[in-house]
Amino acid sequence: MRRILALLVVALLAGACGGGEEAVRPGASPVPSGEPYNVGAVAAITGPVASTYAPFTEGFRLYIRQLNARGGINGHPVNLVVKDSQANPSVAGALAKELVESNNAISVVMLGPSSNILPVLEQAKSAGAAVLSSTGCIDQQAPPDPDPLLFCTPLLAAGIGSHMATVVEYIAQQGGPGARVFLSALDIPSSRAIVEDATRRLQAKGLDARMVVVPNPPPPDLAPLARQGIDFGAQWGTGGAPEEATLALFQALQRQGWRGTWIGDPPLGYDDILERFKSDQFLTFFGVYPLAERKPFHGELEAAAREFGSAFPLPRLMYGWALGFMVESALRQCGWPCDRAKFQQAMNNLEVDYGAAGIWPAGAKLKFTPTDHIGQRYYRLYKWDGATNRIVPVGPWYRVEHTGKREVTVTTVGQQ
């Protein structure tokens, strides 16, 4: 009995903690037969923030699988090796070292909290491999002097200054001077920095903004924190905390009869969140077209999820899928053979036509330069429309671009 139990435990742990290589799957399309592009990923697919990063990683994997299934890049498959960091910075660093030394990765994709970026960079840097931080970004990626090997690639958020720029813009436009805004941050450095920045911007625009910090990990009951927002007389709510903390606070506010409007920041841009609340009190920014818009890339994602299997809902896979599109663009621009130096050069001049892919509005592209490793982002606000029972856009797309470390410009790009 003990032996069976021990074997079961070992098997489970191996399954939970092990990484995995993407097999090149034979299909109807030509099977890539050339040497592979080796790409490594350090992903927090288990651990405290897995609910955010595991589906993101899954979307990325699905993209690479379908890319290989349709022939790879000019006959060369992409060999994606994913290793689980459990969101632990020191583990993430060690895995990055392993990826560049043992797996010969030309680049390391980092899918985890921002605290993991620098340990991964430190290890990748020693081998000259570029790091694509794909879920959070830090000041070292912003213009005018980004780290030469560090690139900010997620579409659900960008730098500290730009993370909530659209939220600030929208609330300032709709609320006007004097409007009361309740902002929440989680007690981690990146979240605090993002929300402090947004609070300052709102105050500079004449709004009465108050920030509250949610302990990390969040306590079981956020009602006392929500009470602070109600006592403050908040008409608007928003936050730059991870999903579970932000939504728990919004729910706590709702439960106490709050009647204000919550504007979700782009990392809450998932169809299932709007569908869950079905509330005119909760609107959120998306960094890609939501599934409800049924763009061609949604169909491709759906087909890949059906073919290769996925345990996660489709909306949760969209941003990882968009990352895959970016990596493919970078590898195509790198050409063959592609080494670390060439890949870095490709990233420094990367142009990703997200508009053509239907991920962003038509004509919208993401461009990196040697002095700008964040580039542009496009965000649009969506809400649940009770009359039609569907998700609908609110206003135009916003284009956000960093002009400095925490300096951004926000422009609208018209109704698409």
Next chain:
Amino acid sequence: MDAQLAAQVVVLASFYSLVGTGYVLVYRASRVLNFANGELMMLAAYFFFSLAVLGQRLLPLTVLMALVLAAVLAAVIYLATVRPMTGYPVFSVVLMTVGLAIVLRGIAELVWRAQARYPLEALHLPNRPLTLPAGVTITAVEAAEVGAAIAFIGGILAFLRLAGIGVQMRAAADHPVLASQRGINIHLAFALSWGLAAVAAGIAGLAFAANVRLEPNIAEQGLRALAVPLAGGLTSIPGTVIAALIVAASENLAVRYADPLLAGVVPYFVILAFIVLRPWGLLGEKEELERV
């Protein structure tokens, strides 16, 4: 303290009392501080979610089935992992529960994945705010949680005092050798304690999942609640309830009148205070101190 704050204290104390009772029931029976209590709480909530997804739409039956599954799982865990360690130092068994917690969390991530789930939505049930006298607002789930905590803890106290098997459980906990010599099946009594502990924690888990969300990490809330039985006394259910009220009130007052960040620290501050001032807890037994 205003009425809303008092209501929040009662709701949070109900959660802590239930999870704390889970720790106490296992500790009383097998002298093991079960570090997998939070994971049992989490698994009960996942059973609830899975039953809802599988089409079980009748809420009371879904709750009952989830709790029974959790109880059976806990009893099996006892029989498969704790019972074979009879005779080993208590420290070894406690360490085993740490490993067990890791394995159970891993299983949850493998089976249900790490995404957030919302069981009440699977049942198509709303969690409406209820307005009580004095303008107090709590949700239907929170009201149910308070009711369930009172009913379960009251019921378990009566069960241990009045029911034949309850008395046998107490006897087995107090002196296993003597109880065994009197013909009591002590392993059955201990397995039942583990099962009831899973039900206690499971009710809290179901309420948390229905009110907030469900993901493998909610098990951490169970670990956080460890402060309550440590403060109340590891062998005392009434002590646990009182300690739950103290911890919940401290947390809420800290958030309201000091800094919200203190909410994360308060349970541990309460533990430290009790270790210094009354290491055996409010209503715990002094002779148990060495074991703790």
